[in-house]
Amino acid sequence: MVNADCHQWISQCGSNHLRPSSARTGCGRSSRAARDCPALTPPDDRPTRVCSPEHRQVHHFRLFGFRRKQMDQRGEQEEVTGMVCQEDDLKDGQMKEVTVEDKKVLLVRTQGQYSAVGSQCSHYNAPLIKGTLVGDRVRCPFHGACFNVKTGDIEEYPGLDCLPSYKVKVKDGKVYVTINKNFLKVTKRVKEMCSMAPDIKHTILLIGGGPAALVCAETLRQNCYQGQIIMITKDNLPPFDKPKLSKAMNVDSSSILLRPSEFFQQYGIDVWTQKEVVSVNTDDKKVKLSDGTLQNYDQLLISTGCRARPLSCPGSDLKGVKLLQSYEDAKEIHNSSLGQKAVVIGSSFIGMEVASYLSDKAASVAMVGSGRYPFERSLGPEIGKMSMQMLEEKNIKFYMNDRVTEIKGENGKVKAVVLKSGTVLEADVVIAGIGVIPNSDFMAGCKLEVDSQKAVIIDKFMRTNIPDVFSAGDVTSFPLAIRGDLRVNIGHWQMSQAQGRVAALNMLKKPTKFESVPFFWTVLAGKSIRYTGYGEGYTEIIFKGKVEERKFLAFYIKDDKVVAAASLMFDPAVAHVAELMTAGQILTKTQAQADDLSWLQM
CATH class of the missing domain: 3.50.50.60 (FAD/NAD(P)-binding domain)
Structure with missing residues (x-):
């Protein structure tokens, strides 16, 4: 148990957070009580202050970059309230995007209660109304970040920040949302920190x-x-x-x-x-x-x-051979490829994205890959073939089932790439994306x-x-x-x-x-392929929609279970699969084969 002195220190720690940053001297006061409290003892028994879980509630959340506004003479902050819907408009497990003073708000009903949070994901501002709601959390349909719909706290990544949360009141069968006027333009918040x-x-x-x-x-x-x-x-x-x-x-x-x-x-x-x-x-x-x-x-x-794994073939040390590892590398690849002949080695996610980016900037782009199709091992041949076709339409030429044997140069600079098949590709810049170490x-x-x-x-x-x-x-x-x-x-x-x-x-x-649960995405020719789970060793792929029409959902099957899912233009299916996997649900091959996809909130 946490002793009384520790309670006092934690209380002061919380109130200290409410002061402007310039007035802070740290999270609380120096206290032997804090040092003696078992809940606050670090692994090596040094006097590091760590609040116990049962006292986390004393820590308030603060909107980063905004000072707390002065209250008016009546001691009240100016707020705006809007009637957003009727009480029976939403059932449990449903959400709706509503507006208060031109501010979009995500209104959610769970367990008979309404709550309201910011409407945009704090990662890349995706509309959460297009996401999936399971229990008390909503998952972004685009990149998989998750937020608690009652507090706005971020519960799964990507992204760093939480959502703002708003007061909700139900009166006379109507639902009202109240927002502090100072924060009408705020879309995210940083958790309180010491x-x-x-x-x-x-x-x-x-x-x-x-x-x-x-x-x-x-x-x-x-x-x-x-x-x-x-x-x-x-x-x-x-x-x-x-x-x-x-x-x-x-x-x-x-x-x-x-x-x-x-x-x-x-x-x-x-x-x-x-x-x-x-x-x-x-x-x-x-x-x-x-x-x-x-x-x-x-x-x-x-x-x-x-x-990035470097090339090991002759000529890999020539000027013009690039790896993408840093911000400076990205700028250099961009600048050196403008109007030039670019060859991308490796049809991985990095290689494919780089080729896609350069398609309208370089004079020409050639892609060299060791398999039949890009992504064949991870996403399967159907999606790999489709991805290749998407970039071929951007005038990218593919040289698959091949590999580089030599990079030839002139005056120390890249001039050509020689393939095992005997093909010689003219090149001014070579970008390698052949794995990592x-x-x-x-x-x-x-x-x-x-x-x-x-x-x-x-x-x-x-x-x-x-x-x-x-x-x-x-x-x-x-x-x-x-x-x-x-x-x-x-x-x-x-x-x-x-x-x-x-x-x-x-x-x-x-x-x-x-x-x-793993969740990632790749962007090719302006289209995003989303993926969740871990499909290594899959033995079968079950498709919904049509890959050739570039609108599909793919289930990866191993031992009669869904181990991963990928999609294009099929949101929020992958996000919902991720939520079900997170909840520990076993998704079966039978479910994947069924025509009814209502279990995916489609």
Whole structure:
């Protein structure tokens, strides 16, 4: 149990959040009660303040970038109220987009009660009314983010922020929604977080600046961790939206930052860019940087992701041979391809997206792939063939069942790509997308367990085999709950974010298992293919709709069960499959074969 002094400290911690950021000195006061409270004791018994779950309710949510507005002389904030529907307009499990003062609101009825939240997903502003509602949460139809419809809290990724929630009142058979006028234009909110307290001598070090590290840092602060957080990344930018790089390669850097620099300053998160960890001493709990400096840690997160696999053929070192790994790489590929002959090697998701992007910018685009069709192994030959046809219509030429044997150059620059078949492709720029390698080499000096592909082996709690060392994101090999704890390595943005959250909670002694369902998307020629689950080893595909008409839903079957689903122009089917999988429901081959798709909320 939490003692009385700890109750008092937590109460002060909550009220402190209501002050302007300039007045904050940290989350609460320095107190031996906080240090003595079992609920607040960190893994190494140092005095880190961590609020217990039963006291999370004292922490309020704040709209990032907005100061609390001054109340008027009557002590009331100005609000607007709109009558949005009749009480019996919606049944349980239904939702409706309504309007209050030109503000779109998602109105939901569950368990006989109405609630109202923001209408747009906090990720890319997709309309949630087109999503799927299961229980008390709505899932975005486009990219799979989930939100609690009563609180607006984000419960599954991608995205970082929660939805605003609004007051709902039912009176005389009518439903009213009330919104503070100051927030009529606000579409998202950041969960309340504490900042660092200088007297707390405890450091959590995050190696890597991607989605796992960022969500880990934010989750720590959301749960009242007041020790030092240091994020080390070799990127030139702080955490940014990396999936956009292959889809919009000329994007401005400021538009893809996941958080502004002020955010990290406000919450006491140190972000060290252009720095690389070269070794780790897990006995002394120190990391060594490329500049020779050492940094101590108490707990460590390895979230270094993967690097693009380089070509190994002769000529791969010529000028004009590119890999897509960073923001700078994307800009360079864009600039060097304008009006030039581009050859993309590898018909993976990255390769296909890059080819699609360059189709109207380069003079010509050729794609070289080792299989019959792109995506054949992951999505099947039917969808692979369709994807190839979509890009062929953009004048991209495919050279499949082939591979590169040599890249020829002139004066040190690319001039041609030679294929095993004997075909020679003229080229000014070559972009390779032939897979990735986990970035775990810097851990070679310690006893960290990795698999045959060098992915860091972790358990359901994101723990490695070394105490106080956690790992999350693309660099990991982990047990996937929906496939009976099959050990996998999945490079999805959403999975990395979810693992970052789970790692943070377990660092704080809040035992939490990783149980997220994979969800990803790819964009080709302006069309999005969505996918959920894990289809490795599938033996059959059942289609609804027609692939050749580019409107379909595909169920991937293994052992008479649906293990994955993919779709094009069939929303919100994949989102609903993801929700059912998340709830632990077994989807059968019989269900997939049935003509009635009402179970998918279609």
